[in-house]
Amino acid sequence: MSKKDNNSAAVILAYLNAKNRPYSAQDVFCNLQKQHGLGKTAVVKSMELLALEGKIKEKTYGKQKIYFADQDQFKNVNDADLKAMDSQISNLNEKMQALSQNCRQMEAELKELNGSLTTQEMTSEIARLRDECSGCRERLDKIKSVANHVTPEEKDKVLKEHNIYVKEWRKRKRLASDMMDAILEGYPKSKKQFLEEVGVETDEDYKVVVPTV
Incomplete structure (x- = not known):
């Protein structure tokens, strides 16, 4: 096996062990091709070789082959362990939802702040409005001071x-x-x-x- 094939096999083995769920060669190719640049032929060849070496398991369903991690490498768990894992997953999901909501709220606040004036811009705008008000007040005083102005x-x-x-x-x-x-x-x-x-x-x-x- 070439060095490239060894690298492909190592990547696929690590992926299957990490996910610990059944995949077809097509699934693995689609999931790893973009990140690792694996070709489909290389994926099929590597998975067949890993199964032949006993590093992963292979099951055939009709014309399709399914591959998954060797379960002997994982320790056995009892019902209590499964319940503890389920509880941990539930707690983590709740935390994730809370964090996601907090993140969305902070993103909304950030968007609002980015659309608002800065302190310097606000100071300049206040000064401009004061000058405008002053000019309007002067014009109004002049109008009111005219003796022969026309009433409504x-x-x-x-x-x-x-x-x-x-x-x-x-x-x-x-x-x-x-x-x-x-x-x-x-x-x-x-x-x-x-x-x-x-x-x-x-x-x-x-x-x-x-x-x-």
């Missing part, structure tokens, strides 16, 4: 009057337009000539647009 009531009154005038403007513009259309039905000349003769000036002449209400 006065502003509402102006807006209401503006709406009334605009509506009246539209109404009168429409009436004038309707009257001119009626006259132009029997007028022999164009609308432009009619407007010039009667001396009517329109909003369009001065590029005036009626405001929207």
